[in-house]
Amino acid sequence: MIDYQSIKPWLFKLEPENAHHLVESVLRLPNICQIPFNPFLESHFITNNILSQELFGRTFLNPVGLGAGFDKNATMIRGMQILGFGFTEIGTVTPKPQTGNPKPRMFRHVDEESIQNAMGFNNDGLLKVQKRLKSRYPFTTPIGINIGKNKLTSDANAIDDYTTLIKALHTLGDYLVINISSPNTPGLRDLQNEEFITKLFAEAKAITDKPILLKIAPDMSLQDAVELTTMAVASGADGIIATNTTIDYSLVKNPKTVGGLSGAVLKKKSFEIFEAIAKELYGKTTLISVGGIDSAQEAYKRIKAGASLVQIYSGLVFHGFDMIKNINTELTELIKADGYTNITQAIGADRK
Numbered sequence: 001m002i003d004y005q006s007i008k009p010w011l012f013k014l015e016p017e018n019a020h021h022l023v024e025s026v027l028r029l030p031n032i033c034q035i036p037f038n039p040f041l042e043s044h045f046i047t048n049n050i051l052s053q054e055l056f057g058r059t060f061l062n063p064v065g066l067g068a069g070f071d072k073n074a075t076m077i078r079g080m081q082i083l084g085f086g087f088t089e090i091g092t093v094t095p096k097p098q099t100g101n102p103k104p105r106m107f108r109h110v111d112e113e114s115i116q117n118a119m120g121f122n123n124d125g126l127l128k129v130q131k132r133l134k135s136r137y138p139f140t141t142p143i144g145i146n147i148g149k150n151k152l153t154s155d156a157n158a159i160d161d162y163t164t165l166i167k168a169l170h171t172l173g174d175y176l177v178i179n180i181s182s183p184n185t186p187g188l189r190d191l192q193n194e195e196f197i198t199k200l201f202a203e204a205k206a207i208t209d210k211p212i213l214l215k216i217a218p219d220m221s222l223q224d225a226v227e228l229t230t231m232a233v234a235s236g237a238d239g240i241i242a243t244n245t246t247i248d249y250s251l252v253k254n255p256k257t258v259g260g261l262s263g264a265v266l267k268k269k270s271f272e273i274f275e276a277i278a279k280e281l282y283g284k285t286t287l288i289s290v291g292g293i294d295s296a297q298e299a300y301k302r303i304k305a306g307a308s309l310v311q312i313y314s315g316l317v318f319h320g321f322d323m324i325k326n327i328n329t330e331l332t333e334l335i336k337a338d339g340y341t342n343i344t345q346a347i348g349a350d351r352k
Contacts, residue, residue: 004320016106016115016317020070027079037082044084044321046328050335051086053344055286055308056211056238058142058174062086062328063343064299067290067311068146068177068215069117073124074132081141084324089311090129091146092179095164097125098150101184105259109252113294113318114266116252117245118259120184121148126168133172145173146215151185158191163203170208178204178237181217181244183260189217194231201236211238211286218243218269218291222276229277239286241311242274263314267292271302278306282351294319296330303331306348 011019030037051062065087066080074090081088100122107116123129137143147169149161166176178200180191191197197214204212214232216225229240245260246269252261270291278287282305289302290311299310315323331343340346 004322008320012108012110015104016108017103020106024076027076027083030078030082031075034078034082037079041082044325045081046084046325046332048328048332050332050341051328051343053308053342056142056175060086060142060309063303063307063309063331064324064327065089065144065288065309065311067313068092068144068179069119070313070316072122074129074136077136077139077143081139083321084328085141086328087142087144087174087309089144089146089177090133090173091123091177092121092148092182093123093126093129093145093165093169094121094148094150095126095153095161096150097128098122101258107256107259108317109254109261109263109265110318112252112263112265113314114252114261114263115314115317116256116259116261118184118256120151121182126165130168130172133169137172142174143172144175144177144213145169146177146179148179148182148185149188155187155190155196158196159200159203162200163207166204166207166212170210173210175211175213175238176208177213177215177241179215179244181215183217183219183245183247184258189219192217192220192228194228197228197232197237198235201232205236213237213239213241213286213288215241215244216273218246218266218273219248220273222273225273226276226280230280233281233285237285239288240277240281241288241290242277243270243291245291246270262291263318264292264294267294267298271305274302274307275305278348278351282306282348294323296327296334299327299331300334300346303343303346304349306351308347
């Protein structure tokens with residue numbers, strides 16, 4: 001596989017979305033023929049018993065996963081494993097295909113190592129994604145499925161979109177994620193309320209016993225975040241993913257007026273929300289941390305705060321394909337240095 005740092009200057013000359021499509025075209029190639037990629041898989045997928053754990057009825061060989069939004073259409077599952085990810089979360093998937101928001105809709109903040117995106121759940125829709133997952137699942141590493149409502153679906157009918165997706169996809173992944181926290185679908189974050197979440201999880205749990213998690217936004221007070229997630233778990237959520245992107249544009253020097261920020265600038269805000277939630281919910285549900293994680297040290301901080309798993313997306317843009325290998329290699333040493341023999345002993349260590 002091509003050395004990322006050698007091509008990064010050329011990629012950064014492209015519009016961010018065009019660069020993404022170019023990278024996707026490479027990461028789809030293992031679906032056709034994996035043999036040329038096997039050396040990279042062998043060197044970059046870190047397998048060490050110290051990192052392995054059982055969750056959701058599956059073995060996670062390492063705790064570093066791909067966050068939703070990169071592989072929207074389930075085209076790069078094999079490619080993500082080759083990069084070293086211990087699990088992949090595809091989507092966000094909506095019932096009907098949609099093109100998303102007008103372009104340009106993705107922007108780099110290079111100095112801040114951050115991305116601003118206003119994609120708007122652009123994806124191929126349920127039927128095409130379902131077909132791809134049928135040809136791939138079950139896979140050797142766990143697959144999560146992130147789901148959302150279509151832009152034109154009213155809030156009153158939003159539950160129908162989510163239940164349609166759950167019925168069609170629950171047998172094709174290892175867990176599902178309710179996404180009501182993206183800032184790029186008008187009114188979506190308004191669904192982060194007790195009435196909607198209680199009703200949605202009641203209907204979802206009647207459909208499947210597959211784990212269903214809730215992903216929340218970072219742009220709420222700590223008290224509201226704790227109350228919302230506590231209520232979600234009481235309503236049947238099997239875990240919490242914190243957090244999605246932020247609309248706090250003060251975090252970058254030259255923000256656009258649309259979209260959500262991810263990457264390094266989200267690190268502090270995301271951890272503060274996660275820490276508040278973990279104080280209340282660690283030991284009561286599965287917690288996954290995402291937002292600004294770009295090193296083994298940051299990943300370990302989230303793990304000791306209570307995260308069973310962590311996710312990465314924007315860091316790949318700036319640090320490249322060796323990032324996952326480096327995090328897992330260094331994470332192994334950090335766990336050993338604290339005297340632990342398995343990651344499960346480190347999870348929530350700061351809470352005990």
